[in-house]
Amino acid sequence: MYRVRQKELPFVGSSHEFVGAEQGDVGVSVFLFSGLPGRGPGPHRHPYDEIQFVAGRPRSMDRERKDV
DSSP states (O other), rough: OOOOOGGGGGOOOOOEEEOOOGGGSSOEEEEOOOOOOSOOOOOOOSEOOOOOOEOOOOOOOOOTTTTO
């Protein structure tokens, strides 16, 4: 298992970035975004999978559901 701590990742723009293509044979990238709601990059594409972790309280667009 590969492990890396957030503080070891480069901080670029408004994210700590783990770019799999720069880490050898890793087919995913992870961006730990630290910004205000509504900020960050617009829609874009990469030649690899991207995972984003967003801190905060999850919200549902369905106001009828109470379990979200």
